[in-house]
Amino acid sequence: MALLEVRNITKIFGGLVAVRDLSLDIREGEILGLIGPNGAGKSTLFNIISGFIVPNKGKILFKGESITGLRIDQIAQKGIARIFQEPTLFMQETVFENVLSGFHRHYTQPLWKVFLHTPRANSEEEDKEKKAAEIIEFMGLSTLSGELAANLPHGHQRALAIAIALATEPALLLLDEPVTGMNPTETMEMVGKIKRIRDKGITVLIVEHDMKAVMSLCDRIVVLSLGVKIAENTPADIRKDEQVIEAYLGKQVI
């Protein structure tokens, strides 16, 4: 069953058509790769799904329900988490506080109980702290738990961004270039983690330029070029697809 349905999305910036009449499905429990040369519209599609950009035409359905035109926080509340391409973290906070912030939508205690620190509000807080520690351990950041996010090296900042997204306990996780700028060892480690995230029942949509990572991670791959979907298949078949090779390398090479 499709968890997220993109239906005939078109987005025009000025005179430039970033995405043209694009439709695709993300099936529940899969890792779907989104690839394409620069300017293909991958990031635009990401921003449309997560609510940062409103499409000119078309609809996005999440669990069969339209989420087009909702605010960023409303879409997050539905269970769609995203990480940004550039490191976007609460830099002046510790790793632990960063992850704790991610649980925001799962706090249920009303304001007056928070005011009075009632036992239930306290146990809710403890429960979140425990879960945050688990996520930090899962992402391999345990030893850095008290460190400020700003002080982390690039690879760990990436891991932290994913940890924050996991704390929102999403149904769909959107990853924008999660392994870009990592060395091969770090990349393979991250690939392993993303697979384990999927095994937890979280559907993953991933944009990535690192072909090795994409090929070993994804169940299916969608290829965009100039805002149009040119292929949608398994990694093995995508590799052989002539249109894809053409889009990436240009015609004369073939």
Add this chain to the structure above:
Amino acid sequence: MKPPTSWKPIHKKLAAAVILIIVFAALPIFIENDYIKHLLIMACVGTILGMSFSMLFSTGLISLGAGAFYAVGAYISASLAMNAGISFWLTFPLTIIISSILALGVGAIFVRNGGIAFVIITLLFASAVVIAAGQIEFLGGWGGIIGIPRPTALGPIQFDSKMSYYYLILIILLLVVLAYYALYTSHIGRAWKAIKLSPNLAGTLGINQYSYRLLAFTIASTTAAAAGSFYAHYFQTVTPGAFSGWLSIYIQLYAVLGGLEFYVMGPAVGSLLMTFIPEYLRIIKEFEPIVTGVLLLVVILFFQGGILGTIVNATKSNGKNNGQGIHSIRSWLKKGKNTGVRES
């Protein structure tokens, strides 16, 4: 694995605050001079006002109208006492209720704008409140309301000395501190900080920027109004002139001077210094404002974390970048119009 310890520093801070309040509770026993007691009372009021400024700052909003709801609270309390003839013990909670409703209504419009727009709007609002109070005959015009009764006796406790007022404001301050700490250490405080540090990331975590800022605005304004209610029954007079634009600037200075990242201790330190230093500079009376002004400039230009921020940074043994973030208004302004508005 080791249990997370991130909540502990904040409890240490809370313990420090409680010790400080005990010290301040013992202070008047050693102080004979009524004028110094008066200054202490005003420092407590200033702390509450500074904390209300800091609460908005914790969501990334700078308010130049911090004094506006102080005035609103004072006037509500004064009118209730004079026209309905009720005592402080009723006007105080009534002021809180009425001003929170007002703050919710006004904030619903103000908080739509972030950054510089919010600064200007709140500045204008503060001026409008003062002018309105001066023009409305019912509120006593520019002459203000005089003869507001003192709080009626609570059993054996009479409110006829500076000492009794001092303890009253100290208890109010303590309650405000406890409530603020509860908020700052909860997911609500984290959501506020998230909005300030990265509006976009906060949004993708499901935090609604508008409603969380509105919540902060309402709580901060209500707190300021509560301080205003105390003020009215302490001075027994409210005049529009007492709430001029300078008041809001001063409130902001309390927070900046103490350290903007210290939401409770910052305003306390700033307000104490700003209340007492000018008094002791009076020896050279004509130059007092100049000296105060220069001192402030030095702190803002060279000690960007405020007094507490400078001390904390100096005592941190490792000299590495410990997240020099939004410690100063200057860096906040540099961040520009990052209000998390959808780009489309």
